[in-house]
Amino acid sequence: MKHFFEYNWQIRDEIIELCKDLSHEDLFRKRQGGLGSIAETFYHIIKVEHNWIRDLQAKSILENVFHDFTSFNQIIELSRTLRPEIKEYVLKWHPDIENNILNVKPGNGKQIHCTYGEAIRHIIAHEIHHVGQLSIWFREMGLTPVNSNLIHRGLFINNHQYSSK
Known part of the structure; x- marks a missing residue:
């Protein structure tokens, strides 16, 4: 599980590098699909990841x-x-909490009832999903999106640990 968070953070940091060459207008322009803009989608990825982790810790968002x-x-x-x-x-994650039950009622009013394992995997999949949307927008802008290949990132060989920036 930890490797997939590291993967998402690597991709996120590479997207940041790609976005540094874009204008404010390009980043905040409303687009078809997704959450409407590159900036808002990127914010959403960050916010949702943090919210879920806070929920898993029974902390306020x-x-x-x-x-x-x-x-x-x-x-x-x-x-x-x-x-x-x-x-x-994530580094403290242990299989013993995999089946703990999470019950939260987010701001949209819909009750969420799932295991911790489902929630942690949802966080991973959520970011991957939105990176796909960002990649489409980058292509529409004539840019080459970041390479999202999991292989050759050093995540599983030699117990490589990605250091966050």
């Missing part, structure tokens, strides 16, 4: 919203600020 962020650099900083807490939880 942060009360920020996308409109609080007026630059992509602020969103990047949010990712860098929240990652250590997430990484700490």
Whole structure:
């Protein structure tokens, strides 16, 4: 499981590098599909990952919203600020909590009832899903999206640990 979080963080950092060459207008422009813009989708990935980890720890979630962020650099900083807490939880993950039950009622009012294992896997899949949307938008802009291949990232061989930035 830890390797897949490391994978997502590698991809996220590579997307940040790709986005550094884009204008504010390109990053915040409303687009077809997804959450509407590259910046908002990127914010959503970060926020949802953190919210779920906080839910798994029975901690309150942060009360920020996308409109609080007026630059992509602020969103990047949010990712860098929240990652250590997430990484700490992920590195402590143990199979013994896999079947613990999580019951939360998020802001949309729909009750969520699942195992911790389902929730942690959902976090991983959620980011991969949205990276696919970002890749489509990058292609539409004439850019080559980041290579999302899991192989050759050094995640499983030699017990490589990705160091967060």
